[in-house]
Amino acid sequence: AQSVSQHNHHVILSEAASLELGCNYSYGGTVNLFWYVQYPGQHLQLLLKYFSGDPLVKGIKGFEAEFIKSKFSFNLRKPSVQWSDTAEYFCAVSFMTTDSWGKLQFGSGTQVVVTP
Amino acid sequence: EAGVAQSPRYKIIEKRQSVAFWCNPISGHATLYWYQQILGQGPKLLIQFQNNGVVDDSQLPKDRFSAERLKGVDSTLKIQPAKLEDSAVYLCASSPGWGDRGYEQYFGPGTRLTVT
Numbered sequence: 001a002q003s004v005s006q007h008n009h010h011v012i013l014s015e016a017a018s019l020e021l022g023c024n025y026s027y028g029g030t031v032n033l034f035w036y037v038q039y040p041g042q043h044l045q046l047l048l049k050y051f052s053g054d055p056l057v058k059g060i061k062g063f064e065a066e067f068i069k070s071k072f073s074f075n076l077r078k079p080s081v082q083w084s085d086t087a088e089y090f091c092a093v094s095f096m097t098t099d100s101w102g103k104l105q106f107g108s109g110t111q112v113v114v115t116p
Numbered sequence: 117e118a119g120v121a122q123s124p125r126y127k128i129i130e131k132r133q134s135v136a137f138w139c140n141p142i143s144g145h146a147t148l149y150w151y152q153q154i155l156g157q158g159p160k161l162l163i164q165f166q167n168n169g170v171v172d173d174s175q176l177p178k179d180r181f182s183a184e185r186l187k188g189v190d191s192t193l194k195i196q197p198a199k200l201e202d203s204a205v206y207l208c209a210s211s212p213g214w215g216d217r218g219y220e221q222y223f224g225p226g227t228r229l230t231v232t
Contacts, residue, residue, distance in 0.1 A: 004158075032219050043119075044159075044207070044223040051219070090158050094219060102147055102211060102219055103172060106158030 002027045002095045006107035014115050015083055021076040021110050023091030032094040033074040034104065035065055039087045047089075050074065061085070086114045118142065120224035122208050128230045134196035137227045141189070141210030147171075149221060150183055150193050151207040159207055165191065166213060198231045205229070 007022040025031060035047040048059025055067040065076045074091060091107040121140040129135050141148050146167050151159035162181065164172040168188040176183065180199070185191040195202055205228050209221040 036223075043225045044209075046220060046222075049220065092158075099172070102213070102221075103161055103164060104149075104159075104221060106160070108156070108158050 002093070002105060004091055004093050004105050004107040006091050006110050008110045009108065010111045010113070012113045012115065013081060016080050017114075019076075019078045019081045019085070019112065021089055021091075021112070023074045023076065023107055025072050025074070025093045025095075027072070027093075027095050030096040032096065033065075033067060034092040034094070035059065035063070035074075035076050036090045036092060036106075037087050038090070044090070047076070081112075081114050083114050083116055085112060087112060120208055120210055120222055122206075122224040122227055124227055125225060126228050126230075128232065129198055131200055131231050132197040134194065135198055135229060136192050136194045137206050137208075137229075139191045139193070139208030139224060141191070141208070142222055144212070145210035145222075146188075146213030147211045148185055148191050149209040149211075150191070151209065153205040153207055153226070155204070162193070195229075198229075200231050203229055203231045 003026045005024050033050040036044045037047045038044050047063050048057050048065055050057045050067045058064045063078050067074050088109050088111050090109045092104045094104055123138050148165045150162045152162050153159040162176045163183045165185040168185050183193045205226040207226045208224045211221045
């Protein structure tokens with residue numbers, strides 16, 4: 001069965017530090033990849049997505065992610081975090097099988113706390 | 117454009133009682149999803165509608181959960197009778213269902229259910 005895993009459950013870092021969150025999936029076929037963010041008290045918002053083409057994708061608020069097909073990974077990065085980046089981050093994968101069009105499978109999330 | 121609307125935002129019920137959640141998707145979005153998000157986990161898909169038809173309900177506990185989208189717009193999710201393990205946030209999401217952004221899901225604020 002397909003699965004999505006996020007390596008870190010909690011990350012604490014200082015402002016201006018760099019952030020990298022890992023995401024791996026298990027499936028040998030075509031996938032669509034997403035990162036969602038949930039700020040405190042707010043709903044899930046799309047940060048960035050990858051469907052095809054350039055494996056380095058840029059999203060909102062200075063975030064980027066790189067799809068490495070050989071490693072089944074889609075890691076999220078930000079060179080310099082701000083206090084306002086404190087949130088929970090979810091990796092989500094759409095496994096493009098014949099019966100799963102559009103269906104998302106989420107990782108368990110990573111709680112990121114940025115200290116001033 | 118208006119986002120996905122959900123109500124109520126919070127609900128507390130006793131076990132064995134029934135509860136219903138309502139969702140109004142973004143106007144024109146053909147696909148509607150209901151997710152269950154248990155504390156500390158990522159959202160898990162319960163049911164997916166395409167217009168007013170069910171595309172996937174394989175993860176819906178059909179002995180107690182039901183959902184409908186009668187006119188292809190609003191949707192309701194019902195639990196009857198509720199169990200303690202149903203305590204979670206219930207998220208509704210919608211997507212256009214076609215075109216380049218057909219796979220992008222937009223989430224509502226969720227309904228936090230506590231079963232005592």
